[in-house]
Amino acid sequence: MSITHISPAVRGRQLVEQLEHLLQDFIRKQHVTHDEYRVATDLIIDSIECGEKSLLFDVFFEAEATDVANIGREVSPEAIEGPFYLPGAPVLTGPLNVMPQRPHEKGTPLYFHGTVRDPGGNRLGGIELDLWHADADGLYSNIHPNIPDYNLRGRFYSESDGTYQVLSILPPPYEIPKNGPTGTVLxxxxxxxxxxxxxxxxxxDPAGDYEEMTSQLYFAGGEYVENDVAHAVRDGLLITLKNIDNLDRIAALGLDRPYIEAEYDFTLAPAS
Structure with missing residues (x-):
């Protein structure tokens, strides 16, 4: 029987029982002592109590779960969500959507654009894109202190021809929290x-005709792309950055300095 024909309750029981047996076998084979067992369980408890939530597991295991989701997938690949997603971001107004940001937000302007299509190549209008990323200091709004709520978090929609565009700032590599249990393990x-x-x-897709998807896009050639702590970078998630210093193009975006351009086209799977 395929997984899709198993009820969630039965599937959940199967997974828990298999994990239980795997961990029991691991403890026996590795001769894990009771003290070592307590260190491991305390790490999990501490990660929850100190506010790291899913960080400990996301760093080590989330990428594998998305790899499983991408098996046989013929549309844009899924990617890890990470622990810093926040629903309810402000809806931006186009045609050039500008991410919520502080006056004189630090960082190089980023012009991110592309097209949303179905598997047949047809362009899809009215698709919601919910974008979030770190600021120039590698910090996230609503997670780290002293940043306005929903800074660099926004939702916008593809146009009738399937295109989308948004203006933001280029995020840098950043350190994940390292003073808690996850940092202890690393x-x-x-x-x-x-x-x-x-x-x-x-x-x-507000109409529900296409599956929701989560993506995480990386910059080709960037620092830590080859050795991401969460080992989540995949070829299908890499985009090339272009430096734009043409004065006419700068003025067309209402900017006063050079910017970075990034393009990525999404293909959505029909809802089952």
Missing amino acids: RALERHFFRPAHLHVKLR
């Missing part, structure tokens, strides 16, 4: 704490 493994620069985006 330090013990002698690993760094950095994620490559990236954009998060969710796509939704």
Whole structure:
């Protein structure tokens, strides 16, 4: 019987029982002591109590879960969501959508655009894109202090011809929280704490004809792309950045300095 024909309750029970048996076998084979067992369980408890939520598991396992989701997928690949998504971001107004930001927001302007299509190449208008990313200091609004709510978080829609465009700032690589349990584990493994620069985006069809998808886009050639702490970078998620210093193009976006251009086309799967 395929997974899709198993009820969620039965599927959940199967997964928990298999995980239980795998961990029991691991404890026996590795001769895990009771003290070592307590260290592991305390790490999980501490990660919740200190506010890291899913960070500990996201760093080590979320990318594998999205890889499973992408098996046989013939549309745009899914990617990890990460722990910093926040629903209810402001709706932006086009045609050039500008992400909410502070006056004189630090960083290089980023012009991000592309087209949304179905598997047949037909352009899809009215698709919601929910975009969020770090600021120039690698910090997220509503997560880190002293940043206005929903800064660099916004929702906007593809135009009738399927195109979308948004103006923001270029995010940098950043360190994940390293003073809690996740940092303790990474330090013990002698690993760094950095994620490559990236954009998060969710796509939704208000009409419900296409599946919702979550993407995370990275900048080709960027620092930590080859050794992301969350090992989540995949070829299908890389985009090329272009430096734009043409005065006419700068003026057309209402800017007063050169900017970075990034383009990515999404293909959505029909709802089942």
